[in-house]
Amino acid sequence: MITVKKIKAEDTYFLRKQILRKNIDLPHQFEGDFSxxxxxxxVFENDELQTIGTFMKVDLKELKGKHYQLRGMATSEKGRGKGFGKLLLKFATNQLEELKIDFLWCNAREIALKFYEKNDFKIMGERFTNKAGPHFKMYKSITK
Ligand SMILES: CC(C)(COP(=O)(O)OP(=O)(O)OC[C@H]1O[C@@H](n2cnc3c(N)ncnc32)[C@H](O)[C@@H]1OP(=O)(O)O)[C@@H](O)C(=O)NCCC(=O)NCCS
Incomplete structure (x- = not known):
């Protein structure tokens, strides 16, 4: 059985460390995790956490209205390609709609660009690089 639900910040740490911080010298705890x-x-498959995503109220000056930032998006290696990432973003979009948020944005790793494009995100600005590699800023309209 597949379920999507709100989880605690601490519940994300295992997958963040395993997937997003492997060989990358950056903290797995984010400022704002407990805001x-x-x-x-x-996203859980038979009670096993497979996909995580964190949504923070952070405005981006380039966009109008009210914004959230997506951080820490990851699916376990064995859970990939099963639609769990897409499901999590769909659930988040519904939550953000209820909060009357206009845009969701993220710093997308270049390796995940296609995933975000398939989920209606668009690139804004130039490619940039940080400790986690090349990225693009991407955004998605929530209110349409
Ligand atoms: C990116 C990531 C979160 C996607 O999660 P997922 O649960 O495998 O994604 P889904 O199964 O929901 O995929 C949704 C769609 O995107 C596509 N997709 C997913 N990851 C992709 C990738 N890396 N490259 C190209 N397409 C990808 C899928 O084929 C699917 O397409 P479809 O709707 O046509 O079938 C996962 O690959 C991951 O954890 N990667 C490593 C960590 C990472 O880079 N995170 C992003 C940080 S910004």
Missing amino acids: EDTFHLG
Whole structure:
């Protein structure tokens, strides 16, 4: 059985460390993990956490209206390609719609660009690089 639900910040740490911080010298805890506006989502397959994503109320000056930032998006290696990432983003979009948020944005790793494009994100600005490799800023309209 596949379920999507809100989870605690601490529940994301195992997959963040395993997938997003492997050989990367950056903290697995994010500033804002425990902010009142932040929520964390998990996709479970038979009670096993497969996909995580964190949503923080962070405005981006290039966009109009109210914004959330997606951080820490990852699916376990064995869970990939099963639609769990897409499911998590769909659930998040519904939550953000209820909060009357206009745009969701993220710093997308170049290796995950196609995933975000398939989920209606668009590139803004130039490619940039940080400790986790090449990235693009991407955004998706929530209110349409
Ligand atoms: C990117 C990631 C989160 C996608 O999760 P997922 O659960 O495998 O994604 P889904 O199964 O929901 O895929 C949705 C669609 O995107 C496509 N897709 C997913 N990852 C892709 C990738 N890396 N490259 C190209 N297409 C990809 C899938 O084929 C699928 O397409 P479809 O709708 O036509 O079938 C996962 O590959 C991952 O954890 N990667 C490593 C960590 C990472 O880079 N995270 C992003 C940080 S910004």
